[in-house]
Every structure is written in C-alpha cells, then in structure tokens.
Amino acid sequence: MEKPANNAYQTSCTDIFDFNKMSKVRKVLEDAKEHNITEIDLVDKSIASFEDMPGLWSMYNVTRLTLSHNKIKSVPPSIANLVNLEVLTLFNNHIEELPTSISSLPKLKILNLGMNRLNSLPRGFGAFPQLEVLDLTYNNLNEKTLPGNFFMLETLRALYFGDNDFEKIPAEIGNLKNLQILCFRENDLISLPKEIGQLTRLRELHIQGNALTLLPPEMGNIDLISQRCVVRMDNNEWLPPIADQLAIGVSHVIEFIRTDTYKFIYDRNAQQGNSAPRKPKDKSKKISCKRDHN
Numbered sequence: 001m002e003k004p005a006n007n008a009y010q011t012s013c014t015d016i017f018d019f020n021k022m023s024k025v026r027k028v029l030e031d032a033k034e035h036n037i038t039e040i041d042l043v044d045k046s047i048a049s050f051e052d053m054p055g056l057w058s059m060y061n062v063t064r065l066t067l068s069h070n071k072i073k074s075v076p077p078s079i080a081n082l083v084n085l086e087v088l089t090l091f092n093n094h095i096e097e098l099p100t101s102i103s104s105l106p107k108l109k110i111l112n113l114g115m116n117r118l119n120s121l122p123r124g125f126g127a128f129p130q131l132e133v134l135d136l137t138y139n140n141l142n143e144k145t146l147p148g149n150f151f152m153l154e155t156l157r158a159l160y161f162g163d164n165d166f167e168k169i170p171a172e173i174g175n176l177k178n179l180q181i182l183c184f185r186e187n188d189l190i191s192l193p194k195e196i197g198q199l200t201r202l203r204e205l206h207i208q209g210n211a212l213t214l215l216p217p218e219m220g221n222i223d224l225i226s227q228r229c230v231v232r233m234d235n236n237e238w239l240p241p242i243a244d245q246l247a248i249g250v251s252h253v254i255e256f257i258r259t260d261t262y263k264f265i266y267d268r269n270a271q272q273g274n275s276a277p278r279k280p281k282d283k284s285k286k287i288s289c290k291r292d293h294n
Helices: 006-035 077-081 100-104 171-175 194-198 217-221 240-248 250-256 260-272
Strands: 039-041 064-066 087-089 110-112 133-135 158-160 181-183 204-206 230-232
Touching: 006 039, 077 100, 171 194, 194 217, 217 260, 230 250, 240 250
Parallel strands: 039 064, 064 087, 087 110, 110 133, 133 158, 158 181, 181 204, 204 230
Antiparallel strands: none
C-alpha cells in the first residue's frame, strides 16, 4: 500500500502560506503608494529578498521601513534611493553583508540590524550624517572588522554591540561624545580603554558577561551613580578590589575607582600585566551563527 506523500502535502501548504504572505506584501506596498503612506510595516512576511517588494525603490517618501523577522540575506545598493528614510529596522533576518551605499542615507536616525549574520561592516559605514541609534546586537562582529571611519559617527546617542565577539573596545570610542547608551554585554572583553572616560554624557552602560578584571580609573569621570543611570557589570572576572565593591553595589564601584588607592592598584596590575585566566565561551549555540534562526 502506497504511503501518502506527507512531505509533498506539507510543502504545498507552505507554498500556499508563503504566497498568501507575498500577496499581503504587495497589497501593503500598493496601499502605501496609493495613499502616500510614509511608514511601512512588513514584519514576519517570509520576505527572502528586496525583490519580493516590487516598487519599493520608487517610494521616495517613506520615512520608516520595518522588515523584522523575515529571511532577507542581503541589502541591495538601491536602499540609498529611500532618501527620506529615518528609521530602518532589519532585526532578525539572515543578512551577511551590507552595501557601502547604506551610509549615504541622509536622514536615517535609527538603524536596527540586530540578530543577523554580519561578520563585518562595509567601508565608509561611519559616514551616516544623522544616525542616532545603531543596534548591531547578536552578530559576529569584533574590533578588527569595523571600518576605519566607524567612530566618526559623532551623532550617535545609543550604540548596541551586545552578543558579538569583541575582545577590546577601540580607543576611538572616545570620539562619540554624544553617546548616552553603550552596550557591550556578552562579548569577550578583557579590558576597557581609558578613553571611555571621555563619554561624559553616558547614562547607561552594559558590560556584563565579559572577561573584565579591572576598570580604567578614567571611568570615574562619568556620572554613573545618579538615579537615572543604569550600569550592569556582573558576570565578569573581577579582581578582588572590584568584586568586593560590586558585592555592595555598582555605585560603590564607581566611587572606589575615583580614589587614589584604586589608581595605585590599577597601575600596579597594569605594569604586571595581571589578568585572571579566561574562561572560553561556547558560541556554538550563538543565534547569529545558527543556520536558521527564524
């Protein structure tokens, strides 16, 4: 007796489901064009390519484009056509590379590329003229894969690099004078640059889940102990002077690193090159490394 072709049936259902989603995509775009809608939301529509969105590149009036939870693998250079775009959300796709033209978007303020498969950023990425919020959480980036002009993004107010592969933060981080939120949680950081102390507007800092042992005394220049501030630094490999203060509270750590006693401890350890043994992280289950995370 012949078994029913369950796989063929499932494939057929999937194809119909995807076709229905694509029909909805085209309808959204047609309505936006007809009624001059400037904000387009195409979340979770099984979009695999920008080619699945016919007519998009001629919609010059679009200010917000949300394409989260799709299966997009690449962003074409034509993205630069959307000259009025202010918010671009590509969270949770399969993007491995970006075009150099993306940084020419003249009005872009918010760019969310979290949970993709980026191993590098394109040349000239730091040329965005108005970018304020950049989310690159859950990718495969590190300090060696940033373009040379990355830290020329002086308009940035929030930078999210959580769950990447950074061992060090480049000293040029000090150029981002307007930064208020900085996130490097769950990386492989072994130290922080003293230039982080130049970020005097910083009010939120996430460095938990790294391999840090000490903090640069220059961090004491930042007001990180007011009620409006958020600082997370747990799950590191702190040496006793920091660990003891952290057990009392983050504010005690910030106060402590401002003291002459701590500066002496820091200088002594820096000269000795003292660091705790690193615990290798298992990144085999990292979201950005998985073949399919949709």
